Amino acid sequence: MSETLESAVFKPVQELAVDCNTPPERYIYTCSNEAIDVNPPVLDIPVIDLNSLQSSSPSADRELEKLRVSVTSCGCFQLIGHGMTSSFLDQVYSIGRDFFALPLQEKLKCFKTAENPQGYGNDSEHSEVLEWTDRLYLVTSPEDQIKFQAWPQSPAIFRELLQEYTEKIKLLNEVVLKVLSRSLNLKASCLLDQYGENAYMIARFNYYPACPRPDLTLGVKPHADATAITFLLQDKQVEGLQVLKDDQWFSVPTVPDALLVNIGDQVEIMSNGIYKSPVHRVVTNSERERMTVAMFCSPNSTRYIEPAEELISKTRPRLYKKVKNYFDVCFESYQQGKLPIEVAKEGCDEH
Numbered sequence: 001m002s003e004t005l006e007s008a009v010f011k012p013v014q015e016l017a018v019d020c021n022t023p024p025e026r027y028i029y030t031c032s033n034e035a036i037d038v039n040p041p042v043l044d045i046p047v048i049d050l051n052s053l054q055s056s057s058p059s060a061d062r063e064l065e066k067l068r069v070s071v072t073s074c075g076c077f078q079l080i081g082h083g084m085t086s087s088f089l090d091q092v093y094s095i096g097r098d099f100f101a102l103p104l105q106e107k108l109k110c111f112k113t114a115e116n117p118q119g120y121g122n123d124s125e126h127s128e129v130l131e132w133t134d135r136l137y138l139v140t141s142p143e144d145q146i147k148f149q150a151w152p153q154s155p156a157i158f159r160e161l162l163q164e165y166t167e168k169i170k171l172l173n174e175v176v177l178k179v180l181s182r183s184l185n186l187k188a189s190c191l192l193d194q195y196g197e198n199a200y201m202i203a204r205f206n207y208y209p210a211c212p213r214p215d216l217t218l219g220v221k222p223h224a225d226a227t228a229i230t231f232l233l234q235d236k237q238v239e240g241l242q243v244l245k246d247d248q249w250f251s252v253p254t255v256p257d258a259l260l261v262n263i264g265d266q267v268e269i270m271s272n273g274i275y276k277s278p279v280h281r282v283v284t285n286s287e288r289e290r291m292t293v294a295m296f297c298s299p300n301s302t303r304y305i306e307p308a309e310e311l312i313s314k315t316r317p318r319l320y321k322k323v324k325n326y327f328d329v330c331f332e333s334y335q336q337g338k339l340p341i342e343v344a345k346e347g348c349d350e351h
């Protein structure tokens with residue numbers, strides 16, 4: 001490999017975790033006064049069956065109501081009946097697991113750079129509190145944004161499988177946006193029309209090595225996803241995701257073959273805040289590594305999104321302004337030390 005400046009200072013957490021008794025200072029999460037609770041109560045997240053939602057039987061209405069309640073109360077739901085087989089999801093999962101099991105030299109062939117943030121790496125070049133995780137971050141759609149040079153050559157099936165998964169999630173995302181519209185009493189195409197064509201899809205394989213002190217470090221710090229929708233393929237063996245609800249952390253269980261569907265900031269905006277993008281974080285495990293595959297779906301950066309007209313009224317005024325390229329909003333918010341959703345709210349009545 002040609003060693004870049006970035007890869008020279010890169011410290012994979014995977015390597016750090018070997019023979020580590022205490023995480024280095026930079027990984028100690030000091031941003032909260034409370035200790036990290038690795039075993040909070042379990043969140044009762046409804047399991048939504050897409051087959052049942054799309055059927056013409058009366059159970060479809062019940063399922064739609066369950067979806068509405070679930071998204072209103074926790075901003076996410078567990079989706080089954082999505083049409084992807086268990087063995088296909090296992091294959092998607094294993095291309096990530098196999099990639100992180102490669103020797104470092106091999107993984108570094110996909111190393112991200114300052115010019116191209118896609119690829120393998122973590123945030124160890126940054127100075128803030130670091131997260132106990134390594135990642136493989138790849139734009140998978142639209143085609144002209146894909147940087148295949150950052151995609152692993154090994155395992156050999158990686159590219160074909162991730163592209164197949166992308167196509168399946170693309171279709172699933174459209175269906176989910178339609179059922180979310182219906183659950184808000186909007187016409188089925190309402191959210192999808194705003195979402196538009198040539199949307200962005202990003203795959204992020206999150207690898208969390210076992211950590212000697214889960215009470216001191218986080219796999220991912222508290223955040224809300226900047227997406228429209230996130231689909232998360234969880235680790236079947238090891239849990240770690242937590243969602244903040246009513247100012248308390250809850251752990252998210254893994255449901256076999258379900259995809260966890262997370263409402264992102266951009267659906268929060270389009271729904272005029274009826275659906276909230278949940279704040280979540282990831283805790284580590286002292287015994288076992290964990291890996292997840294997140295698929296982030298967002299409108300194309302040229303697209304404007306705003307609260308649906310039908311959801312604005314005298315009693316429920318418009319809460320967010322019209323925004324374009326939410327990644328720019330995120331950057332602006334980061335510079336101002338605010339949450340992106342707060343920036344989307346500023347001066348909304350002026351637009």
Ligand SMILES: O=C(O)CCC(=O)C(=O)O
Pocket residue numbers: 204206220225232240241280282292294
């Ligand atoms: O790994 C997880 O459980 C969640 C990861 C996550 O929140 C993210 O990638 O945005």
Ligand SMILES: [Fe+2]
Pocket residue numbers: 223224225280
């Ligand atoms: Fe997230």
